[in-house]
Amino acid sequence: MGVSTHVLRAWESRYNLLDPVRSPGGYRLYGTDDERRVREVLALREQGVSAMEAARQVLAAERAGAAAAMGALADGDLPADVGQSARDTMRADPPVLVAQLLDAVTALDEDRAHAVLDTAFLDRSVESAIVDVLVPFFVRVGEMWELGRIGIAQEHFASSLVRRRLGALSLTWGIGTGPVAVLACPPGEFHDIILLGFGVLLGRAGWRIRYLGPDTPVASLASAADLTRPDAVVLASRRPSGFRAHAPALRRLAQAHPLWLAGRGTTPRVLEEIGAMHLGPDLVADVALLTAAARDRRRAREESHEAAHEESGASADSEPRS
Template identity: 45%
Template sequence: MSGGPAQRWRIGVLATRVGVSETLLRAWEVRYGLLSPQRTQAGYRLYGPEDERRAIAMQRARERGVPAGQAAAEILANERTWAEAQEEPVEGTASSSGSLDVVGALSELEAAMLAYDVGAMHEVLDRLLRTVSVESAIRDVLLPFMAHVGQGWEAGDFDVADEHFASDLVRGRLAALAVGPGTRTGPTVLLACPPEESHDIALKAFEVVLQRAGWRTRFLGPHSPLASIRAAVDVIDPDVVVLAGATPQVFALDDTELAVVRRLAQQCALGLAGAGASAELAESWGALHLAGDPVTAATGLVERARTLLTPTD
């Protein structure tokens, strides 16, 4: 092992070195956890020799016809086997995703929320994003924290002001991660909540994961009238429309609304996400059921896109 720091690059440089597109590298990172970038204090992802090695191994495996998921799993498993052979594991250390103390992070966020301490909450989130991937931060900390806050409010443990303060801050951080279109060239997805759904944080997290996989997004947010969604579809012409709801009640539509939904499903791919959606409901609407938490649901949509969407010029 050399004594100097390992060289690191932005994703565009890594793509050039490996000879694949940035979109494909992002897909390998999001879908399979193949890449493990470090973050600068400014929030930029930097990739190192280990990422280059894995990407090259992935490329060679794909050239041999190995399915992408299988190839990534074998590459990561081989690295774990090699690491275990080099040193004894230390009890309590973190996995390759980073040293993430979920309980500690949640406790710190709760304490900062109850003190209405904006700086402290941002400090916890900054440290979190320097430690693990955006996807891990969302799945393992941000969304569980917001669920805990919601449950605490319902139980009377937190005031509505606590919930509003935390929601606004987390929503703002997710919005900052969900940046403009940039150089993304993937499918276009329109994201909205049904008319009775007021919570959009999970859908914003879903958007972040899709963007990191190279997708282009248009976000309408909560309380979106279905007629307005249909009008937006006519203008945007998205490849996919995703409706997300936290409870089954928000998907209880009248006949007029159902007619709009079914026309949407005929016009483009339609996905239903969130705890309120079900496979049975999706089937009855001619839609896809995007099951699981927002990170799982978004990565699942990315994986299905090749068979779901008709290639365009």
């Protein structure tokens, strides 16, 4: 396969990619599954994927396939005339993925939940996985909790599971020269997963993210905004009271920085009291809206600076010379 023993051992120890057995003499013996994984990693490496990411993708696809097979056995085998492409489409269909994820979370089955997430992120774009799978999933989790169909344990399990997955996608938030966004939830608001997902989408659109997270004091948010001079401050809450309880401070913040409110707590009355702008439930459209607004603000600043420079030059030319 053209891979040295040293590399094979590194992939085994670092990524758990291989599972060899020992011969009576103590030598490693690799099986057909090991060979297949190595070949798949090498194929991804040729496409420019790092060894770590390639190993993750290979193992994720394997887990997803195992989970799908278990689901088929539990529900009865699919008809023989259903082709492989149709099976793959069914596995990657967002409503199916949401249902599978809910089942896994209800059972507190971490391996199965990760397998479903692997399928979502491997078979779909990151944007689609977040917008079409994770957002509807958390809406359903909230509904099921309110109806008493799941408990606090399942809700916390779901949040922890997805937070870790989204956290891995946030590692490049501080890189680049794009616009800056400060993201937070007001005091008393602890549900920030959708805001975190929005941060991932912004980051993939070139934004640099300063994520303050849940239960952020408004004074701390204002200090962060003054320090970073962001192109957008996004504050999310599920309840209007999360905003209205801090209306005077948020009004001052909106006068100093471009403040956008998001979540179910964003009512017309709240927007009027605070003087902020509104982000709706369509996360992809919101990314485009913030990006356009940041571009317009920067263009306006540049034009203002140019006008001031021209005025200064004109004033200098009009001064009498001695």
